[in-house]
Amino acid sequence: MKALVCILLLLETFVFVVQQQVDGGLNENEISQQISSEDGRQNPPQTDTLRAEASTDRQQYCHLCFPDIHAALRELTATVTEQKGNIRALETRLMDEMKKKNEEISNLTLGQEELRKENRDREIAFSAGLTQSSSEYIGPFTTHITLTYRNVFTNIGNAYNPITGVFTAPLKGAYMFRVSVFDLGGSTSTAYIVKNGELVVMANDVQAQDRLSSSNGVVLILEVGDVVYVRLWSNTRIYDNENNLNTFSGFLLFPLR
Structure with a gap:
């Protein structure tokens, strides 16, 4: 040009x-x-x-x-600020999620503990014999007496008291009870299961000679604090030894609300 x-x-x-x-x-x-x-x-x-x-x-x-270094720096600063905001939001969300998970784990652990406790409360069963080693006759008496089964085989839940011979229901539910009686003969043997002072079922046998035995059982609906025990009928007797010929047993079938 x-x-x-x-x-x-x-x-x-x-x-x-x-x-x-x-x-x-x-x-x-x-x-x-x-x-x-x-x-x-x-x-x-x-x-x-x-x-x-x-x-x-x-x-x-x-x-x-270098079109505009200040503009580029401003844009970079805005980007960094935005990313910081995103990171803070992410941290907050993660903390909330962790808190929620921890609460869920805590609730699950608490629920498991409550379930284990509830299961332990449902573990109720006992079985006992009259004597621990000696051979002895019990009865006859002029009045009905409560039998104390002192030779405890099982007492899960400790609802049975071997000193008084009384079972006390720790929770409401359906329970199974059973009683057996034995004598060497020439007498009458009669024992019955009692709930809160009332006769429920009876085991009875009469033999002029030789041995006699009988047993009976029942399912009872018990409220918390209800009591169950066995009584020997007046003017009857039973015989027991180390073979545990007379027993009283019970256990929880299932709880009720």
Whole structure:
């Protein structure tokens, strides 16, 4: 582009010179001055122009390479702030989830403990014989007496008291009870299961000679605190020894609400 401008200027100068020569002419010095004047007017000092162009190019290059570093920093700061907010929200959500899980685990553990306790409460069973080792007759008595089965085989839940011979229901439910009686004969043996002072079922046998035995059982619905025990009928007797011929047993079938 610069070369074309120079050529045009030279052509313009040439035409001017020719015109002057046609009109009356110019001397050589005038022509030289004219050319110098035109060249100086149309072509300013190259050094300043090149410097200005170089500065402009550098600015344009900087703008191209670094469009707006402040804008970029602002955008980066906004991004970091946004990510921090996201991280805080994520941490909060994770903490809430962990708290919820811990509560669920705690509730599950508590539920398991309650279930184990409930199962332990449901573990109720006992069985006992009259004597521990000696052979002895019990009865006859002139009145009914409560039998104390002192030789305890099983007493899960400790609801049976071997000192009093009384079973006390620790929770409401359906219970199974059973009693057996034995004697060597020549008498009458009668024992019965009692619930809260009332006769429920009886085991009875009468033999003029030889041995006699009998047994009976019943399922009872008991409330908490109800009592069950065995009584020997008046004027009857039983015989027991180390073979545990007379027994009293009971256990919880299932609880009731």
